[in-house]
Amino acid sequence: MSEAHISDMATRRIAGIVAPTVEAMGYELVRVMMTGGRRPTLQIMAERADGSGMGVDDCAEISRTISAVLDVEDPIAGEYTLEVSSPGIDRPLTRLKDFRRYAGFEARVDMAAPIDGRKRFSGRLRGVDDADRVLVETEPGVQEALPFEGIARAKLVLTDELVAASAPAGGADGE
Incomplete structure (x- = not known):
């Protein structure tokens, strides 16, 4: 999967360099992306390995x-x-685990190459099958099996259901 505007090989190399350090710190690498022109931006996206929330101090x-x-x-x-x-x-x-973890939520998936004339698929995630295909229910009773390796970009769609599921335990006040 690639969202990089600079070569996939370069971002894979950078991911290979930073991932062990990020993991040793107790985080998981979510995405590495290079964008820009004269002064490019290296974007590193990470999350806590234990699933708890990240703050500004974590990023720093x-x-x-x-x-x-x-x-x-x-x-x-x-x-x-x-x-x-x-x-x-x-x-x-x-990552495949993201598609498993967020099964049941709405997502938008863009393919690198068309499948049956379509590159964009939106709907409810239904997980991943044994052939590493991402399952998306695009309408009731219609499920697409999208090859993970062919996905150019995918993201969750911001819905009330997702916001409610993402709220910290104990409500808006936290603990």
């Missing part, structure tokens, strides 16, 4: 640590801006 800690790793490895020629963020509620879906 990841940013400081990853900056040091990238300074040593130097995978990007020239100057760039590093952005670290959490996925947010209407998050991108980048």
Whole structure:
């Protein structure tokens, strides 16, 4: 899957460099994306491995640590801006486990190449089958099986149901 505007190979290389560090810190790498022109932006999206919420301090800690790793490895020629963020509620879906985890929620999936003349599929996620195809119920009783490797971009759709499911336990006041 690729959302990168700069080569997939470069973003895969960067992901390979930063993932072990991010994981050792107790986070999971969600997405690595390079965008921009003269001064590109390296976007690193991560979430806590334990599933708890991320805050600004988490992003700052990841940013400081990853900056040091990238300074040593130097995978990007020239100057760039590093952005670290959490996925947010209407998050991108980048891993098979994301499609399993968010089964039952509305999503939009864009394919790299058309399937039966269509590149965009919207509907309720129904998980993943044994052949690593993402299952999307596009209308009642109609389910599409989309090859995971052919997905260009996918994200959850912001709905009241998703917001309610994403609310911290104990209501708006937190604990």
